[in-house]
Amino acid sequence: MPETVTLCAAEEVVEGEIKQAPLPDGSNVALYRVDGTIYATADMCTHGEASLAEEGIISGKIVECTFHFGTFDVTTGEPIGMPCEVALKTxxxxxxDGQVQIEV
Ligand code: FES
Structure with missing residues (x-):
């Protein structure tokens, strides 16, 4: 059954930056603001052990993992550029009330 998790204040998620937030299971999500809308993906790159919040660069709706320069569309989780081939969980x-909530 989906569980609702409150992560942080929406104003903490800023265009051009990546906000990391913890989940109850010990993993993290990465939050992005694209054209005013907040999106959430798994924080861990699907290609390796890289935190997108710590190692990634967001440009528009594309996050680049600086470990091997793979890219994802954060609005869908789909891999855009090699070597990333597996989609990020979204x-x-x-x-x-001004707080970011996700269903996990
Ligand atoms: Fe992210 Fe390789 S670990 S592109």
Whole structure:
């Protein structure tokens, strides 16, 4: 059954930056703001042990993992550039009372 998790204040998610937030299972999500809308993906690159919040660069809706320069579309999780071939897990985001919530 999906569980709703409150991550942080929406204002903490800033265009051009990547905000890391912890999940109850010990993993992390990465939050991005693209054209005013907040998106959430798994924080770990699907190609290796890189945190996208710590090692990634967001440009528009594309995050680049600087370990091997693979890229993903953060709005869909789909891999865009090699060597990334497996999509990032994405989470539906809602804003409730100014707080970012996702379903996990
Ligand atoms: Fe991210 Fe290789 S670990 S591209």
């Amino acid at each position: 989470y539906p985001v809602t804003i409730v």
